[in-house]
Amino acid sequence: xxxxxxxxxxxxxxxxLAFVVFVSLPLVQxxxxxxxxxxxxxxxxxxxxTLRNYRGIFTDPNLRSAFANSIAYxxxxxxxxxxxxxxxxxxxxxxxxxxxxxxxxxxxxxxxxPPVVLTLPIFQLFSSLGIVNSVFGIALAHxxxxxxxxxxxxxxxxxxxxxxxxxTAFLDGYSRRRFIWKILLPLIAPGIAVTxxxxxxxxxxxxxxxxxxxxxxxxxxxxxxxxxFGFQTDIGLVMAVTVASMLPGAALLFAMRSHLSRGFKIxxx
Amino acid sequence: MKERDxxxxxxxxPAVLVLGLVGLVxxxxxxNYSFFEIFILDARFWIGMEWYEAIIGSGRxxxxxxxxxxxxxxxxxxxxxxxIAIALCIPRRKMWVGIxxxxxxxxxxxxxxxxxxxxxxxxxxxxxxxxxxxxxxGWPADWKLSIPHTWAVLVAMDVWHWTSxxxxxxxxxxxxIPASHYQAAAIDGAGPWQVFRHIQLPQLYHVLLMxxxxxxxxxxxxxxxxxxxxxxxxxxATMFLAVDLGEEIKAFNYGPSAARSVIYFxxxxxxxxxxxxxxxxxxxxxxx
Numbered sequence: 001x002x003x004x005x006x007x008x009x010x011x012x013x014x015x016x017l018a019f020v021v022f023v024s025l026p027l028v029q030x031x032x033x034x035x036x037x038x039x040x041x042x043x044x045x046x047x048x049x050t051l052r053n054y055r056g057i058f059t060d061p062n063l064r065s066a067f068a069n070s071i072a073y074x075x076x077x078x079x080x081x082x083x084x085x086x087x088x089x090x091x092x093x094x095x096x097x098x099x100x101x102x103x104x105x106x107x108x109x110x111x112x113x114p115p116v117v118l119t120l121p122i123f124q125l126f127s128s129l130g131i132v133n134s135v136f137g138i139a140l141a142h143x144x145x146x147x148x149x150x151x152x153x154x155x156x157x158x159x160x161x162x163x164x165x166x167x168t169a170f171l172d173g174y175s176r177r178r179f180i181w182k183i184l185l186p187l188i189a190p191g192i193a194v195t196x197x198x199x200x201x202x203x204x205x206x207x208x209x210x211x212x213x214x215x216x217x218x219x220x221x222x223x224x225x226x227x228x229f230g231f232q233t234d235i236g237l238v239m240a241v242t243v244a245s246m247l248p249g250a251a252l253l254f255a256m257r258s259h260l261s262r263g264f265k266i267x268x269x
Numbered sequence: 270m271k272e273r274d275x276x277x278x279x280x281x282x283p284a285v286l287v288l289g290l291v292g293l294v295x296x297x298x299x300x301n302y303s304f305f306e307i308f309i310l311d312a313r314f315w316i317g318m319e320w321y322e323a324i325i326g327s328g329r330x331x332x333x334x335x336x337x338x339x340x341x342x343x344x345x346x347x348x349x350x351x352x353i354a355i356a357l358c359i360p361r362r363k364m365w366v367g368i369x370x371x372x373x374x375x376x377x378x379x380x381x382x383x384x385x386x387x388x389x390x391x392x393x394x395x396x397x398x399x400x401x402x403x404x405x406x407g408w409p410a411d412w413k414l415s416i417p418h419t420w421a422v423l424v425a426m427d428v429w430h431w432t433s434x435x436x437x438x439x440x441x442x443x444x445x446i447p448a449s450h451y452q453a454a455a456i457d458g459a460g461p462w463q464v465f466r467h468i469q470l471p472q473l474y475h476v477l478l479m480x481x482x483x484x485x486x487x488x489x490x491x492x493x494x495x496x497x498x499x500x501x502x503x504x505x506a507t508m509f510l511a512v513d514l515g516e517e518i519k520a521f522n523y524g525p526s527a528a529r530s531v532i533y534f535x536x537x538x539x540x541x542x543x544x545x546x547x548x549x550x551x552x553x554x555x556x557x
Binding site for chain 1 (some may be wrong): 273274275276278279280281284287288290291292294295296298299301328351354355357358359360363366367368369370371372373374375376378379380382383386387388390391397398415428429432433437441451452461479483484486487490492493495511514515518522526527530532534537538540541542544545549
């Protein structure tokens with residue numbers, strides 16, 4: 001018996017290790033290139049180790065503003081998505097209303113609609129509203145996929161809160177709004193953090209909307225990266241920017257690591 | 270039982286408004302355009318179903334449809350079992366859980382347009398970590414000329430990029446299994462396979478359904494990552510549905526691209542509908 005459990009443990013560890021190596025390979029490659037001078041410079045020979053690429057991020061005003069833009073639109077997106085998603089998630093979790101199942105289906109359909117399908121009309125709509133080339137436009141467009149996913153995640157967390165909590169609170173004279181604000185929100189705080197993290201993750205790396213909505217101004221990191229490709233691409237700089245673009249997410253990921261695995265009591269409408 | 274209460278609509282109203290603005294309004298615009306021949310947006314005339322007939326009747330559409338379906342099936346058949354397996358392998362010790370999850374999730378943080386560049390660098394026969402090693406085992410330096418090799422790269426890239434999502438979802442569902450279930454199984458003398466089959470897998474059904482939905486649709490409509498690897502080649506062998514649409518939009522063919530968008534959205538609706546059917550069937554079965 002102990003022999004087989006020991007064997008299983010070794011197999012598990014080996015499989016996990018193999019997967020971690022597979023996941024790391026492109027990232028290691030990227031990090032290696034980011035420390036190499038890939039274009040000849042007076043102070044760094046071609047192929048030599050250098051920190052020049054990372055310095056380049058701070059000296060290029062386009063790259064600096066790209067980081068600021070990315071952070072701005074992701075924060076705006078989270079500020080729209082989370083407050084809008086919480087009441088909706090509560091309704092899907094606790095209340096039954098006419099058309100609830102169909103509405104949830106419609107939300108899911110918007111999540112899986114490929115952005116490329118809606119690029120043209122969204123561009124027209126947003127330019128008539130005057131929000132193209134601004135971080136606000138991207139933030140709003142990204143609600144298309146972030147909002148349904150947020151509702152889904154939060155609904156799981158709310159459904160994990162026992163229904164008796166609601167009933168006791170109502171007996172104690174809480175109104176529904178006060179119950180959500182005073183009791184439910186503190187209980188699902190980890191869920192809100194997880195939701196915000198997923199919004200960040202899907203929004204930070206998205207390209208299709210970010211491209212069509214920023215032709216002249218408000219370019220995020222992904223588009224600044226695109227702009228670096230040209231006749232003579234400094235691939236070292238490109239990789240350095242990519243590494244740097246992953247750092248905020250990696251920091252968040254590390255801070256969230258214990259919450260990430262909790263929750264998701266995947267509910268259904 | 271949930272209470273029957275139409276005040277629920279007040280709670281979902283903000284979400285309906287936001288998604289109405291960024292989802293429904295653009296969608297209606299697309300449907301409208303799809304019936305017109307449009308040179309510039311102010312000059313257009315009604316042509317009815319012509320675009321649809323042209324697309325549905327073209328071999329190119331069905332070829333892309335077939336390729337996308339094949340790609341999605343390959344992706345699902347690798348990512349779902351692999352995701353479950355890795356989720357089961359994550360150690361129990363609390364410190365390691367966090368670190369493993371954080372490392373595994375890193376690919377999700379790479380900007381999508383950089384993913385092909387990372388893989389091309391990795392496979393570079395002169396300087397890539399993988400490219401140098403693979404040359405020794407018969408991987409051709411000019412793999413871009415070969416259909417199976419290009420497909421292998423695309424599948425590996427997507428598996429690298431997205432398996433983590435399946436892992437995270439599965440792992441979080443596994444953590445909701447109470448310890449008493451495992452103890453009961455141990456008392457009954459259940460082996461690891463029986464524990465998986467009767468305790469762990471049933472707990473995964475709901476989240477797997479969601480994982481299958483997300484991974485199926487996102488790989489079926491893969492766009493940003495697929496094209497730069499080999500520009501749809503060799504010989505159009507990796508032209509997927511969304512890539513076709515992207516090309517049409519870049520060429521400013523408003524009418525045909527709108528009709529194509531509507532067809533794709535109908536596919537989305539069909540998939541979402543079968544998903545909700547499967548979900549309610551699953552709930553019924555688990556309630557019974």
